[in-house]
Amino acid sequence: MAQQTHSGSGDNIGGDQINIDHQINQGDGSTYIEQQFINQPKPTQHYLTAPPFIPSVFEGREEELSAIRQKLFANHNPQHLLLLVNGEGGIGKTSLAAKYWQHYQTDYKHMAWLYVQAGIAEALLTLAYPLLPSLDERWDSQQRLDLILQTLTNLDKPCLLVLDNVNDPKVLQQGFLLLTRNVNLHILLTTRITHFEQAETYKIQPLPEDPAIAVFKTHYRSHRPQEDDLLRTIFRHVGGNTLVMELIAKTLAQRNALELSYSLTDLLADLHTQGVLSTLNRHAVTTAYPGTDNALRQDTPEAIITAMFDLAGLGEAESALLSVFSVLPAENIGYSALKTLLPASADLDLSLVALAQKGWLDREAGTDFKISPVIQDVVRSKHHSRLGDDCRNLIDGLIEHLEYEPGTGHVISNDYQQAALWARYAESVAKAIPTAGRSLAVLNERLGNFYLTTGNLGQALEYFEEYNRLSQALHADYPDDLDFKNGLAISYEKLGATHTALGNLAQALGYFEEYYRLSQALYSAYPSDVSFKNGLAISYSKLGATHTALGNLAEALEYFEEDMKLSQALYAAYPSNVSFKRGLAISYSQLGDTHTALGNLAQALGYFEEDMKLSQALYA
Incomplete structure (x- = not known):
C-alpha cells in the first residue's frame, strides 16, 4: 500500500464562517476531498435580553441609584449580589431596578433582565439562545x-443580571449557589423577602409624601393644590403604596374627565367604608406592572393590585394568621398580645417570623408586627369565604377578655387600659368580617x-344595634334554637x-317590651330554667323603672x-x-x-325594711 500524504489546499476566511478544504491523497490515483464549514461565534451582544420597562416618571429615588451601585461595586461584597428588599408589592422595587439598569448601562459589558416565575435555574435557562x-x-x-x-x-x-420577582425564600435558597458561581456578575434581585443571611440587602422605603404627590399629579393633572392635605391623608391611608397612588390618580382622571363628579x-x-379594591374597581386603567413581558396592561385596579400579591405559596397556618392580621388594625401588634388572644395557635412564633421574612408583615421593634392596609384589603378579598373560620379563635379570645360582671357591666379583669386595646381590636374585627354568626354577635355585645360602661353611649348604641341585627338574623334562621332566641331577648334589653x-324613654320602653315578650315565651316553655326565670324578672324590673320615669x-x-x-x-x-339576693333587694327598694x-x-316602709335586711346581709 502506497504511503498516504495530507496537504491543505488553503482556507477561505470571511464573514461568520471559516471554509476549510481537506485534501487527502490515498494512493492508487484516488483523492478524497472533505470540505467543512465551522461557525465562528458571533460577538456576545450588550443586551442579552430585552431591556425592562423604564418608568417615565421617577421621583424621589435618585440618591438610591448611587447607593445601590456603591453596594454592588463594594469590595466587601465579593459576590456582588444585592437584594432590593421591601415587603410589599407596589412600592417601587422593579421601577428602581429598571432605572438602575438604564442609568448605569454603560458601566456594564453585558446586561440581562429575567422575570422569575418558577425558579432561578428556569429563568437562567432562557439565556441559552443569546449565549449558546x-x-x-x-x-x-x-x-x-x-x-x-x-x-x-x-x-x-x-x-x-437582574432577577425580578424572587419572592419565595425556597426559590432563593435553591438557586443561590448558582448565582454565586460567577464573580463576573453583579446580581440584583427584586424581592419581598426581608431577610437573607447570605446576601447584602437594600430596604426600599415608600416614597416620601412630597415626591409621591408629585408623581400623583403627573397622572391626575386636575388635582387642586388646596386639597394637598387631603391627598396626604389618602397617601397615609394606603401606606404610601406607589402603585395604589398611581391607580387612584388614574381613576380620578377618568371619573373627572369632563367635570368634577368624584372628589x-x-x-x-369610600376608602374608609369599602377599602381600596372596592373603591377603585370601577374603570379599567392602563399601567405597567411586573410581568413576563413589557406590555402595558389595561385592567381594573382590583385585578392589577391583586396580581401583585400571590398567596398560593403560603402554608395553611401562615394563611390563617394572615387572615387574622387582615382584620386587626393596620398598626404594630405585639407578640404578647397575639399569644394572649390566640393561645391555641400552634407554632405562632414560627408563622409570624415566616410571614415577616416573606414580606407579608413588617417586623417592628423585635416582637411587634404590622400589616399594610393594601395587603389587608387583598387578603380579605381573596380569603373572603374563609375569614370567619380563620379568625374564630381571635374572636373567641376577644370575647373572653372583654367579659364583664352581670349587673355592673365592669370588665372582669378590671384593667380598663388593656380592655381599651382589646376593644379597639374587636372594633376592627367586627367591621372587617362579613359573615354573620353567634360569635360575631356576642363580640358586638361585648363592645356595646x-x-x-365607659360612658360612650353613641358607640354603645352602634354596637348594640348590630348585636340586635345579627341576633334577629340568627333567630330567623333558627327559630327553635333557644340560645339564639335568648340572645335576641338580651339584645333588646x-x-x-x-x-x-x-x-329616649319612649324608645327604651319599646325595646323593653320586646325583651319582656321573648323572656316570657322562654320562661313559659321552660319554667324550670333558672336563667330564663331570672331574665323574665329583669324584664319586669326594666318595664317598671321605665314606666316610673314616664310617670x-x-x-x-x-x-x-x-x-x-x-x-x-x-x-x-x-x-x-x-346575684339573686341583690335582685330581690332591688325589687323591694323599687316597690x-x-x-x-x-x-x-x-307599705313603703315594709319594703324598705326588707331591702335593708338583704342589703345588710350582702354588705356583711
Whole structure:
C-alpha cells in the first residue's frame, strides 16, 4: 500500500464562517476531498435580553441609584449580589431596578433582565439562545445550565443580571449557589423577602409624601393644590403604596374627565367604608406592572393590585394568621398580645417570623408586627369565604377578655387600659368580617357593654344595634334554637338600657317590651330554667323603672310586684346566690319607692325594711 500524504489546499476566511478544504491523497490515483464549514461565534451582544420597562416618571429615588451601585461595586461584597428588599408589592422595587439598569448601562459589558416565575435555574435557562448560538437541542436542562454558567464566567466583566420577582425564600435558597458561581456578575434581585443571611440587602422605603404627590399629579393633572392635605391623608391611608397612588390618580382622571363628579373627599370616605379594591374597581386603567413581558396592561385596579400579591405559596397556618392580621388594625401588634388572644395557635412564633421574612408583615421593634392596609384589603378579598373560620379563635379570645360582671357591666379583669386595646381590636374585627354568626354577635355585645360602661353611649348604641341585627338574623334562621332566641331577648334589653341612658324613654320602653315578650315565651316553655326565670324578672324590673320615669306609677307597680315574686322564688331556691339576693333587694327598694310616690307610706316602709335586711346581709 502506497504511503498516504495530507496537504491543505488553503482556507477561505470571511464573514461568520471559516471554509476549510481537506485534501487527502490515498494512493492508487484516488483523492478524497472533505470540505467543512465551522461557525465562528458571533460577538456576545450588550443586551442579552430585552431591556425592562423604564418608568417615565421617577421621583424621589435618585440618591438610591448611587447607593445601590456603591453596594454592588463594594469590595466587601465579593459576590456582588444585592437584594432590593421591601415587603410589599407596589412600592417601587422593579421601577428602581429598571432605572438602575438604564442609568448605569454603560458601566456594564453585558446586561440581562429575567422575570422569575418558577425558579432561578428556569429563568437562567432562557439565556441559552443569546449565549449558546450552536445550541444542541438534544442537551438536557442541566447540560444547558452548566454551559450557560460557564459562558457567563468567560464574559468580560462586569455584567449585570437582574432577577425580578424572587419572592419565595425556597426559590432563593435553591438557586443561590448558582448565582454565586460567577464573580463576573453583579446580581440584583427584586424581592419581598426581608431577610437573607447570605446576601447584602437594600430596604426600599415608600416614597416620601412630597415626591409621591408629585408623581400623583403627573397622572391626575386636575388635582387642586388646596386639597394637598387631603391627598396626604389618602397617601397615609394606603401606606404610601406607589402603585395604589398611581391607580387612584388614574381613576380620578377618568371619573373627572369632563367635570368634577368624584372628589378626594368622596374617595377617602369610600376608602374608609369599602377599602381600596372596592373603591377603585370601577374603570379599567392602563399601567405597567411586573410581568413576563413589557406590555402595558389595561385592567381594573382590583385585578392589577391583586396580581401583585400571590398567596398560593403560603402554608395553611401562615394563611390563617394572615387572615387574622387582615382584620386587626393596620398598626404594630405585639407578640404578647397575639399569644394572649390566640393561645391555641400552634407554632405562632414560627408563622409570624415566616410571614415577616416573606414580606407579608413588617417586623417592628423585635416582637411587634404590622400589616399594610393594601395587603389587608387583598387578603380579605381573596380569603373572603374563609375569614370567619380563620379568625374564630381571635374572636373567641376577644370575647373572653372583654367579659364583664352581670349587673355592673365592669370588665372582669378590671384593667380598663388593656380592655381599651382589646376593644379597639374587636372594633376592627367586627367591621372587617362579613359573615354573620353567634360569635360575631356576642363580640358586638361585648363592645356595646364596654362603651356603655365607659360612658360612650353613641358607640354603645352602634354596637348594640348590630348585636340586635345579627341576633334577629340568627333567630330567623333558627327559630327553635333557644340560645339564639335568648340572645335576641338580651339584645333588646341592651338597646333599652342604652336608650334609657340617652333619655329616649319612649324608645327604651319599646325595646323593653320586646325583651319582656321573648323572656316570657322562654320562661313559659321552660319554667324550670333558672336563667330564663331570672331574665323574665329583669324584664319586669326594666318595664317598671321605665314606666316610673314616664310617670305611669300604677303600671310600674304591677311590673315591680311581678319582679318581686320571681326574685323571691329565685332567692328561696338559691339562697347563696349573691346575684339573686341583690335582685330581690332591688325589687323591694323599687316597690318602696313606688309606694312612697303613691302615698302608701306604711307599705313603703315594709319594703324598705326588707331591702335593708338583704342589703345588710350582702354588705356583711
